[in-house]
Amino acid sequence: MRISGRGRRTTFSAAAVIALALALLFGAGQATALPADPEGSVRQYAVAGVDTAAERTRLARTGTAIDEVREDSVVITADRAQAGRLSGLGYRLTALTAPAERRGGLPGAAAPADYHTYGQVLTAVNAARAQYPSLVSSRVIGRSYQGRDIVAIKISDNVAADEAEPEVLFTHNQHAREHLTVEMALYLLDELTTQYGTDPEITQLLNTREVWIIPSVNPDGKVYDQESGSFRNWRKNRQPNSGTTAVGTDLNRNWAYRWGCCGGSSGSPSSDTYRGPSAESAPETRVVADFVRSRIVGGQQQITAHIDFHTYGELVLWPFGYTYADTATGLTQDDAATFRALGTALADTNGYTPQQSSDLYITDGSVGDWMWADQGIFSFTFEMYPTSAFGGGFYPPGSVIPRETARNREAVLTLLQYADCAYRIIGAEARYCA
Template identity: 60%
Template sequence: MVGITPVRRTLVTAAVGALFLSVLGTSGATAEPAHDLYEVRGAVTAQDRSEIAATGAALDHVGEDTLLVTATPDDVEAISALGYDVEEFDSPVPLADPDPGYTSYAELVGVVDEVVAAHPDIAAKSVIGQSHEGRDLVAVKISDNVGVDEDQPEVLFVHAQHAREHLTVEMAVHLMRLLTDGYGSDPRVTDLVDGREIWILPNVNPDGSEYDMAGSTWRDWRKNRQPNEGSAALGTDLNRNWAYEWGCCGGSSGSPSSITYRGPAPESAPEVRVVADFVRGRVVGGEQQITTAIDFHTYSELILWPFGHTYDDVTDGMSQAEYDTHEALGEHMAEANGYTPQQSSDLYVTDGSINDWLWGDQRIVNFTYEMYPRSAADGGFYPPSSVIERETARNEEAVLRLLDYADCPYRIIGEEAAYCG
């Protein structure tokens, strides 16, 4: 990939080192197999990449002719057996001390309380459930007449399904402040807050994100912190645990030691179940009130839309007009932030994702944002906190464009009469 000048070790050396770490455990916390970062060469198509993802490795970044994957020794062996060249990747930006410029869970709760106290007429906090370790899962509602459930289009923003993706929490903080501080002074923000009910879930994996921050270095932790019966490996990948085409298509792992472990059953992760129940609870009079949504992740600077479990554009549950709406709105937002817009499965197949569930189960037009950086060279999952203000502000216009179309997303392709009455 452009701009990356890694030092590489051979596959045998990497695997031996990782196996040694697996004996010691990860940061001394558990005897589960260690994972490490690898570069894979020879995967040039979505089908190639899906084959690699099916081993249980997490595909962190897709380059022109290489992949970066987070994988266990077993994953590495499986990828190598498929015929791909695999080498351990020594990032030019190695894991460092957790950056105090990033917002911890306690600090996030403080920000939420501060925003609500400063803007009680348009912002309200609710606790929608608890994480596995008992932390509150918080929702922030922003709307005029915030205490009233009005008949207005609703928009959902979900943050930090994956623990190591801390920039997504900063995106939530930025949105809360943008939509409240701008109310009454910015005409566009004021009109949107007056005409929408906006829900921000600023951290849906607080156990994982707190664990990731708690070591002497970042711990590169992705999953939640839920034990798995019969295994020393902890955690479920929340974004493989959703109850639409769960485990259907090789886009997740059935092994608890995998970083993409989908859990023993759909919604087995309490955090997923809480958020899913919240979304289902927004069905009023038989109609889902949430019309549009964004699930924020890092990294690679992409805007993705469903489906992820199939390469098909038009398929069961997705008509041509519905696909065209996602595509047009994704491209419209990408014009604002410079991200690359594409269908999720253009990268590789995933199953059990929130992206597919929000559309396939709830008919919510939705997108995944893979935020800054574009590559590992700029920090991967751990860019310096000095970029937070710039990279969250970069998404302002893109998010406002989604809010613009929340009244009828199909308006972007001229099909409002057919879909919105």
């Protein structure tokens, strides 16, 4: 999802133009013409003529999850029935070829084996803990709907102690199909451990910060999407919805701030953006929220900064998502200026586009809004590589994993540097951090 916002640098890339042209060249149907896919199978479609935040929000309110934002269109994932309904509402859809179908030297999708499985992630965590016992610990903070462990890793110089230091949280894989985010978690685990004592900046930061990493918020969805032998394009968790055959809640619409308030999620259990019957109804959301609440010590939230990693679009996003307004109740001018300045500084390190979340379209019940409004945590959402479906969409090839995870190294270190007082970036530390 990539779009320019509020006079910031132009973000619509030549790659996006090429992507659409190549999609048309390599098998895309004509606008509104649906391919002969079996009922229930899903694929991506370009939806033309959707080029403002209001128009994107209007499309999202049909229950459609928007995968990618282009200058004058969006890309969505839909099954044939959903695509037909949207065509009936007047939207102009063009079916895109799946990345795995592209040939002739075009980038293709990964194979499931390109990414670590859930079990391999746990093995890597255990290995790091064994190799760096004074630096790494881990704990099971709860379990998914199907009973899988949700693990939080702690990294700090004196890991066994709960020191009075700023804490920074990194969460990954809220959406099942976004496997590159799990690789991002494993990269951070490796980089922060292997470089401690060697890299002066990492050493200084881990001596003065406590880092938490949750590699997979949605392990059931990850397993379901990855481990059948082929990707399923699955987004939600795997919790059945009572009274319907539909399965799953969109975890990033299930958080308990402005839940279901503003047309930024769906009340339909079959929708990819289904918000669930109530806030924190998904066990995975509740587990992570409870963990964050557990970090309130002496009435003070110890976690000061947070990144929730997603794919794709190469964006740095910040609250609020539920309103187009730059400021709102609980988000002052200084707060907004700090988010903008720090978000821009993060984006300057990785080449992503910085913008307020609602510059894309309205969302409600999102983790970033909850982290800030409920817990006072400076929370950012990173949409990782690629910029478009052309680069593999949700399933970029495994060959890009080292490059695209390392690409966020400096952004992570920058956030850690400002974790003691984010307001320092606007020169307001004396007012807020004394």
